[in-house]
Amino acid sequence: MNHRQAEQTVQTVRRRILEILKRRKSATVGELARQLEMAPVSVRYHLDILQGDNLIQVSKVRREGNVGRPKQLYSLTKEANDVFPDNFAPLTAGLVAQLKKSLPPEQVEAAFCSLARDMAETFLEEDDLEEADLEVRLDQVTDFLNERGYLARWEKETHAEWQSPAQGDSYLLHTFNCPYAGVSSEHRELCHMDLSLMRDLVGRTCCRLDSLAEDGHCCTYRIQTGETAQERPVPAVEIPLIG
Structure with missing residues (x-):
């Protein structure tokens, strides 16, 4: 795979993450990893990039029974709507x-x-x-x-x-x-x-x-x-x- 193909693959993964969040409203790293069939560590890398671009945001939600660490939910920012077509x-x-x-x-x-x-x-x-x-x-x-x-x-x-x-x-x-x-x-x-x-x-x-x-x-x-x-x-x- 050459550099251009690798870059296209990266952009495709990030686009899929945005589309999943658009459909689901929010998701955890684990949920995204399962849907993308990728390792969670790889998904986190792309999420960090998207968060740096102000396209996604993260919130912490307590688990049922307040047991364990709060889970992190990722969702789209308002700026992410510009990624999707609005037909002028x-x-x-x-x-x-x-x-x-x-x-x-x-x-x-x-x-x-x-x-x-x-x-x-x-x-x-x-x-x-x-x-x-x-x-x-x-x-x-x-x-x-x-x-x-x-x-x-x-x-x-x-x-x-x-x-x-x-x-x-x-x-x-x-x-x-x-x-x-x-x-x-x-x-x-x-x-x-x-x-x-x-x-x-x-x-x-x-x-x-x-x-x-x-x-x-x-x-x-x-x-x-x-x-x-x-x-x-x-x-x-x-x-x-x-x-």
């Missing part, structure tokens, strides 16, 4: 603000629904998934979202009290990064657009359980297997010229 937040904020000034609320919502539908159609054109098993489709959906900076993953939800057998299985789709970070908290239309997007991508009814824009750890969507999304007419929206 200032430009997005300006465009959304201008759109809201130019159109009534119902047309703004229709415009974002139309945009979500167009994005989903791009996905459906790339992969023939209309008849695919839902779990296969969720694999493809997470790949599609990750290419666009969402840091997505899905899991099958354990049976909950609110479920009845007739409802079938349910799944949770998590997105740990917001492409509109710093914008969606002020312009919630973007959150509504993402909900429409998830619904159109998975082809099932979705409800949002948690939101990054509301200080959640991630955006989480519940998907019911027995509730197929119905085709929604998207009203035509005429965007006025801005002069």
Whole structure:
């Protein structure tokens, strides 16, 4: 391995550490070592570098029963958010603000629904998934979202009290990064657009359980297997010229 390859490997490890902490919110050295399949001493070396770059922080948490030394938990700093793509937040904020000034609320919502539908159609054109098993489709959906900076993953939800057998299985789709970070908290239309997007991508009814824009750890969507999304007419929206 030459110097350049070694440097790329080092950067890949640190990037993976940041992504793990982004997904998990916090982790110990041991937890990171197991996930990275590395020795704890090697993980500590990379953590020290990341801490020196002000990308991670460490806190001490008492163990259960106050037995033994407190464990150290590593988490991301606010500065670490700059490592993840935000898709030109200032430009997005300006465009959304201008759109809201130019159109009534119902047309703004229709415009974002139309945009979500167009994005989903791009996905459906790339992969023939209309008849695919839902779990296969969720694999493809997470790949599609990750290419666009969402840091997505899905899991099958354990049976909950609110479920009845007739409802079938349910799944949770998590997105740990917001492409509109710093914008969606002020312009919630973007959150509504993402909900429409998830619904159109998975082809099932979705409800949002948690939101990054509301200080959640991630955006989480519940998907019911027995509730197929119905085709929604998207009203035509005429965007006025801005002069």
